[in-house]
Amino acid sequence: MALSRSRTALALVLAATIAFPFLAEAAGGGYYVGLMTRVMIYALAATSLNLVLGYGGMISFGHAAFFGAGAYAVAILAQEGVTSVWVAWPMAIAAGAALALVIGAISLRTRGLYFIMITLAFAQMLYYFFVSLKAYGGEDGINLVVRSRLPGLDLRDETTFYLLVLALLAGCLYLLGRLAASRFGAVLRGIRENEARMTALGYPTYRYRLACFTIAGGAAGLAGALIVNQHGFVSPGLLDWTQSGTLLIMLILGGVGWLYGGVAGAAAMLLLEEVLSLWTGYWKLGLGLVLLFVVLRAPGGVGSWFARGNARG
Amino acid sequence: MPVADLLLEVRRLFKRFGGVVATDRLDLAVREGGMHALIGPNGAGKTTLIAQICGEVAPDSGQILFAGRDITKLPGHARVALGLGRSFQITRIFRGLTVRDNIALAVQARSGSSMRFWRPVSAERALTHESDAVLAGLGMDASAGVAAGSLPHADQRRLEVALALACRPRLLLLDEPLAGMGAEDAQAMIGLIAQLKQRTTILMVEHDMDAVFRLADVISVLVGGAVIASGAPQAIRDDSEVKRAYLGEEEAA
Numbered sequence: 115m116a117l118s119r120s121r122t123a124l125a126l127v128l129a130a131t132i133a134f135p136f137l138a139e140a141a142g143g144g145y146y147v148g149l150m151t152r153v154m155i156y157a158l159a160a161t162s163l164n165l166v167l168g169y170g171g172m173i174s175f176g177h178a179a180f181f182g183a184g185a186y187a188v189a190i191l192a193q194e195g196v197t198s199v200w201v202a203w204p205m206a207i208a209a210g211a212a213l214a215l216v217i218g219a220i221s222l223r224t225r226g227l228y229f230i231m232i233t234l235a236f237a238q239m240l241y242y243f244f245v246s247l248k249a250y251g252g253e254d255g256i257n258l259v260v261r262s263r264l265p266g267l268d269l270r271d272e273t274t275f276y277l278l279v280l281a282l283l284a285g286c287l288y289l290l291g292r293l294a295a296s297r298f299g300a301v302l303r304g305i306r307e308n309e310a311r312m313t314a315l316g317y318p319t320y321r322y323r324l325a326c327f328t329i330a331g332g333a334a335g336l337a338g339a340l341i342v343n344q345h346g347f348v349s350p351g352l353l354d355w356t357q358s359g360t361l362l363i364m365l366i367l368g369g370v371g372w373l374y375g376g377v378a379g380a381a382a383m384l385l386l387e388e389v390l391s392l393w394t395g396y397w398k399l400g401l402g403l404v405l406l407f408v409v410l411r412a413p414g415g416v417g418s419w420f421a422r423g424n425a426r427g
Numbered sequence: 428m429p430v431a432d433l434l435l436e437v438r439r440l441f442k443r444f445g446g447v448v449a450t451d452r453l454d455l456a457v458r459e460g461g462m463h464a465l466i467g468p469n470g471a472g473k474t475t476l477i478a479q480i481c482g483e484v485a486p487d488s489g490q491i492l493f494a495g496r497d498i499t500k501l502p503g504h505a506r507v508a509l510g511l512g513r514s515f516q517i518t519r520i521f522r523g524l525t526v527r528d529n530i531a532l533a534v535q536a537r538s539g540s541s542m543r544f545w546r547p548v549s550a551e552r553a554l555t556h557e558s559d560a561v562l563a564g565l566g567m568d569a570s571a572g573v574a575a576g577s578l579p580h581a582d583q584r585r586l587e588v589a590l591a592l593a594c595r596p597r598l599l600l601l602d603e604p605l606a607g608m609g610a611e612d613a614q615a616m617i618g619l620i621a622q623l624k625q626r627t628t629i630l631m632v633e634h635d636m637d638a639v640f641r642l643a644d645v646i647s648v649l650v651g652g653a654v655i656a657s658g659a660p661q662a663i664r665d666d667s668e669v670k671r672a673y674l675g676e677e678e679a680a
């Protein structure tokens with residue numbers, strides 16, 4: 115059956131991703147462990163945008179704000195001496211979710227182009243807030259004084275960190291899959307299809323969209339906590355609108371509304387960047403051509419080639 | 428008239444859009460049971476009135492009471508929860524979902540909170556069963572697995588009404604249910620509405636006079652944002668003011 119075949123494919127991909135760092139280290143390619151970790155973190159960020167855009171039907175152009183807020187939460191806490199994963203990472207999630215709750219509560223009163231603009235405006239406000247936050251580096255950003263600590267695991271070890279990121283990504287994808295199939299997911303689907311009808315059926319649609327936006331903000335905050343640990347550094351650049359754009363491009367590349375769209379997109383984009391930048395400094399030109407191709411020839415994203423639409427919805 | 432059997436009451440409702448008065452101190456009383464039809468020429472303010480009753484447009488002044496409760500300030504979704512179901516003039520169905528899933532969303536809306544994130548909705552047998560029962564009741568069970576967007580137009584109109592019905596409304600608002608239908612399909616829809624009015628109170632806006640006079644127990648005539656006459660079909664047919672303001676143009680035609 116198609117279902118069991120996709121399960122087999124999933125198990126194979128998972129097994130390969132678990133084995134990857136050990137093989138890479140053995141082959142002396144430790145650099146690639148870090149690269150793949152970065153891919154997975156961006157995959158998580160793009161997946162959280164997928165919840166908003168693909169499942170919730172809201173075109174948010176300010177998703178970097180939640181990503182960046184999570185990163186800053188961890189970096190600031192570390193500077194103040196709080197380095198435990200159990201404290202710092204939930205705080206990053208809370209920062210992303212709380213910010214999304216506030217921004218969403220205001221932005222979701224608007225529609226279409228206005229929604230895009232207002233989410234962008236809020237994200238830029240946060241960007242300038244961190245630029246002017248001199249106590250924490252201002253424009254230059256701040257170093258993460260020490261990687262978050264998790265008793266029993268040494269997160270400074272690249273392979274350990276990689277596996278933890280993988281576990282979190284897999285966990286979030288599982289949760290997103292559950293959510294999409296749940297009552298809540300059914301309501302989101304209905305709102306995406308026809309919001310006026312959902313209201314006429316008695317659904318307070320604003321509340322559901324806000325809940326969706328907030329959950330996604332929390333997930334982006336977690337991705338932020340991971341990226342600051344990966345880079346050992348965070349600057350306002352992480353909140354810049356181009357970052358929101360990058361996440362959008364990843365998602366379009368991978369497949370909006372497909373469970374693995376964020377993963378496929380992040381992998382495609384970052385690996386493409388890696389390969390193309392070996393040849394030329396103008397790698398973005400190549401990326402542009404690929405994006406053009408995907409939008410024109412496979413509007414469902416890379417995923418639509420092997421998911422054939424049946425995994426959608 | 429005893430107030431007890433008034434299901435919907437509109438009192439001195441007023442709405443102005445810029446210089447245009449769309450609803451002009453309008454009074455309307457819909458009694459429980461049977462069908463109340465709302466007719467009037469284009470631009471009489473029917474659409475604006477429906478929008479205010481459903482909570483899409485806020486009136487400038489006046490009151491709307493439903494089952495004795497003031498709902499003037501209530502948001503649209505809360506009015507639905509009280510029992511105000513509606514169908515739209517322009518079909519609003521979930522085109523990408525199957526007919527069954529369309530109805531299941533309506534059933535889900537009135538069966539507890541949907542802030543549930545874990546359990547698959549497909550595992551909730553009660554939703555599926557009830558949706559199938561609704562469809563069977565309307566003779567639409569054969570197309571339960573079909574994507575709503577690929578239904579023929581007449582069936583999409585039926586689904587439009589079915590969605591409102593699946594909310595189990597105390598008052599069913601039908602906004603031009605015959606819009607865009609051919610003669611044959613219109614007859615089938617009229618038959619369906621005739622059945623529905625045995626079960627629930629209906630307030631219907633419709634241009635098809637033939638259908639209105641066949642179905643309605645009470646007719647209210649809306650002209651210039653106000654109700655100029657309200658009564659039994661025969662009384663409305665004989666009302667000289669109505670003839671002059673509205674029906675005259677049709678009879679002359």
